[in-house]
Amino acid sequence: MNETIQTQLNHRSIRAFKDQALTPEQLNTLYDVARHTSTSMFLQQMTILHLTDPVKRAAVREIGGQPYIGANGDLLIFVADLHRNQLIRHRAGNDDGRLHTLDVFLQAYEDATLAVQNVLTATESMGLGGVILGSINDDPKALIKALNLPPMTFPVLGLQIGVPDQSPQLKPRLPKEWMAFENDYPTDLDWDVMASYDQVVNTYYDLRNANQRIDTFTDQINGAKIATQPLLRDEIIEVLHAQGLALDLELQ
């Protein structure tokens, strides 16, 4: 097994970092990795903001509700960026074309998300660690305001990276029998396999922290994580539309 795959199979989310920022060279390398990530239709609709401003970092931390966000380590925000291509089109006297469609927005969303994973893998390959932050959108209106983002942009994911100050256990993942299939999505999943997996997850939490609530995977899926409740995250669609993105248009 090569080094890259070893790094990938060894992935843990790191949420505690030493008080040591990345070097400019490291950051530069990560930007190069981001730049060389696949991009839908070569539209290159992804932009990275590196947050060093303590006010902005605190704002993102407050929105995400996690003390480690914008604490030690470097904080990157990966933005789906349709503003840049709009600028290019306007400068040439063109209209916005398909930029306001859900289709082109999703392409930008993919560009940003692919780059997040590529940068995280690169980070881990350097012996550093990181955690992907979906929680930056726990209050999407506040986030757009805090980052002062222009129309036609949307912050997809954050990535907090740095020198690990913890060494968590590998988190057990769904068995292949439940997530990879040949040709057909199955109609008969094996619940005994899930029961075994639940037991493995239970043991993982048990060993990780005696003070942690001990859950199986299915307990979590049946619990609060996706229980019916209103969240500010449901304003994502409103924010997208206010940004001019993912509109339901009839183009002729």
Added chain:
Amino acid sequence: MNETIQTQLNHRSIRAFKDQALTPEQLNTLYDVARHTSTSMFLQQMTILHLTDPVKRAAVREIGGQPYIGANGDLLIFVADLHRNQLIRHRAGNDDGRLHTLDVFLQAYEDATLAVQNVLTATESMGLGGVILGSINDDPKALIKALNLPPMTFPVLGLQIGVPDQSPQLKPRLPKEWMAFENDYPTDLDWDVMASYDQVVNTYYDLRNANQRIDTFTDQINGAKIATQPLLRDEIIEVLHAQGLALDLELQ
């Protein structure tokens, strides 16, 4: 520079493969890499379909409109899968909770997209190559039908991988000055930098293929790729809703 980052900076999309399928061991390793990819809120809402059925492969090829899709090489479809967690909830007597929201759908979309990049990097680290296929959704209704996917699932991206039968040049990407910023999204981008990049892109196409139309980057953004036109891709939102996904709900 370590091997992983070398692999990442060396990324080219490969669209011609030798007539040689991946070994079961290789495929298994790639599934393990997919399983160990970060997943939003540990919901694990991603499923991979490996298409070996010639009928299904031909259907995806026809939808994507590219002869290399489902030709030589292995074809994987990465699915945003909220069906699995719905099954788990129903089995325990629970309702669907937030599974029909755009929020939770986007989390699944991220899970699938992150896994695509992780698997592509692993593939390239093995000395193989691949190309991410956004074009599988050029006719989203036909794709859902061809793959016979259940409700609460949506095919996000395809990935065609295998032994490369071509050796394309590295495609020049947007300079850092246009895609990575500290703290603030800039209001004054340097158009001279873009003009230089345009020249580099022009030279790249010139060297790549004498028969290819020679474009700059801005020419492409100003051209047909995102010009106003109706596409079947605009049915994505209709298909999502028909699948029970990304609905505009008021949850109480």
